[in-house]
Amino acid sequence: MKYSVSVIFTIPLMIISCTVQKKNTKHRDYVVQLDTLTLFDQSRNRKIPVAIYQPKTNKKILRQQLIIFNHGYGLNKGGDYFVYSYLTEKLASKGYFTVSIQHELATDNLIPVEGKPQIVRRPFWQNGSANILFVINELKKTNPELDFRHLTLIGHSNGGDMAALFSNQHPNMVYKLITMDNRRMFLPRTSIPKIYTLRSNDYPADEGVLPTEEEQKKYHMTVQPTLINHGHMDNKGSNEEKRILNDFILQYLSE
Numbered sequence: 103m104k105y106s107v108s109v110i111f112t113i114p115l116m117i118i119s120c121t122v123q124k125k126n127t128k129h130r131d132y133v134v135q136l137d138t139l140t141l142f143d144q145s146r147n148r149k150i151p152v153a154i155y156q157p158k159t160n161k162k163i164l165r166q167q168l169i170i171f172n173h174g175y176g177l178n179k180g181g182d183y184f185v186y187s188y189l190t191e192k193l194a195s196k197g198y199f200t201v202s203i204q205h206e207l208a209t210d211n212l213i214p215v216e217g218k219p220q221i222v223r224r225p226f227w228q229n230g231s232a233n234i235l236f237v238i239n240e241l242k243k244t245n246p247e248l249d250f251r252h253l254t255l256i257g258h259s260n261g262g263d264m265a266a267l268f269s270n271q272h273p274n275m276v277y278k279l280i281t282m283d284n285r286r287m288f289l290p291r292t293s294i295p296k297i298y299t300l301r302s303n304d305y306p307a308d309e310g311v312l313p314t315e316e317e318q319k320k321y322h323m324t325v326q327p328t329l330i331n332h333g334h335m336d337n338k339g340s341n342e343e344k345r346i347l348n349d350f351i352l353q354y355l356s357e
Contacts, residue, residue, distance in 0.1 A: 131195040132157030143236045150233050151204035153183050155194035163197055165249040167355075168241065170234060171202040172261030174336065175213060178206045185336045186258065188344040189351065196352065199248055203237055205230045205264065213260070219286040219308065223263070227287060230264030231271060238275065254278040254355060255295075258335050262299075263287035269295050280354055282335045282347070289313060289323070297323040298354045300347065302332035326350060 135158040141150040157163065171190055176182035183204040193200045214222040234255070241248060253276055257265035262284025269279045269290050276295040283302040288311050290297060299312065313323050328350075330343045339347070 132159055132197060134158065134191050134194040136191075141237065141240055143232070146232065148233075149207065150236060151183065152237060153190070153202040153204075155187075155190045155200040155202070157194055157197050162247075165252075166197065166199050166247070167252050167254065168248045168250060169193055169198045169200045169254045169256060169355075170237065170265075171200060172205065172230065172234070172255065172257035172265050173202065174257075174259035174261050176206055178208055178210050178212060180204065180206070180208060182206065188337055188339070189256075189348060192348045192352070193355075198254075198355070199245070201237060201241070203230075203233055205233055205261065223260075223286060224267075226260070227264045227267045230261070231268040234264065234268045235272065250275075252277040254280065256280045256282070256351065257284060258282040259284060259332065260286075266290065269297075278354065280351055283307075283332050285311060287311065291317050291321055291323075293321045296354075296357075297321065298350075299323075299325050300330075300335075300350055301325065301327050302335070303327070303329050305332040324354070 135156055137154040139152060141152060142148070143150060171186060173182040173186060183202040186202065190200045190202050213226055238250070238253070242250060255265040255269060255276055257263070259282070262281035263286045265279060266281060266284055266287040266289050269276045273290060273292060273295060278296045278298065279290065281289065281299045283300065283305065285305060285307045289299060291313060312325055313321065317323065318325060328346065330339065330346065334340070334343050335347060
C-alpha cells in the first residue's frame with residue numbers, strides 16, 4: 103500500500119505531542135507521551151487519524167509490544183479515539199506502544215439500524231479491518247523495532263466487532279484479541295489468537311457471537327461477565343469501573 107509523504111511519523115508538523123504524568127503504583131509507571139497524526143490510504147482515498155500513546159523513556163524497551171485500540175460507535179462525530187484514555191494511557195504507562203484508531207469520519211454513512219447487523223454492518227466492520235491492516239503496515243515501516251509477533255487488538259462494542267473481524271481474517275497477525283462487549287461479530291474459535299471478552303451487565307450478544315462453554319474449554323477462551331454498563335466502558339465510567347476494566351486487561355496481557 104502507498105501512503106502520502108505528508109503523514110510519515112518523522113514529520114514534526116504532522117504530530118501534536120503532550121505528556122501525561124502517571125502516578126506511581128507498586129511498580130514504577132512510565133510518563134505517557136501522546137502523539138496524534140493522520141495517515142492516508144491512497145488505495146481507498148481515506149484519511150486515518152491515529153493517537154499514539156507511548157511510554158516516554160530514554161531507554162529503549164526491547165521487544166516492545168504493540169496494542170491497537172478500536173473505539174465504539176460514535177455517530178461519526180469524531181474524536182472517539184480519545185475517549186478511552188483511562189485505558190490507553192494506562193497501557194502506555196506499563197510500557198506498551200498503544201495506537202488508537204479513529205475509524206469514523208464525518209463524511210461516512212451512518213451505521214444502519216435496520217436489517218440483520220451481520221449483513222448491513224459488515225461493510226463498516228470491513229472498513230475498520232482495512233484501517234487496522236493499513237496502520238499495522240505503516241508501523242512496520244516507521245517502527246520496525248516493535249514486537250509485531252505479539253500484537254494485541256482491543257475494541258469496545260462496534261470497535262470490538264471490527265477487531266473480531268480482523269482476527270478472523272488475519273489470524274496469523276494477531277496474538278491476543280480482547281473485546282469489550284462486542285455484540286454482533288462472532289469471536290474466532292481459536293487458541294491463537296488468544297481470545298478474551300469482557301461483557302456488560304445490560305446488553306446481550308447476538309446468537310453465535312460468544313463461544314459456548316465447550317468451546318471456551320476447548321480453545322481456552324475467556325468470557326468474563328462484569329457489573330458494568332455497556333456505555334460505561336469508555337471514559338464515562340466511574341473510577342471503580344475503570345479500575346476493574348484496566349485490571350482485567352492488564353491481567354490478560356500478562357498471561
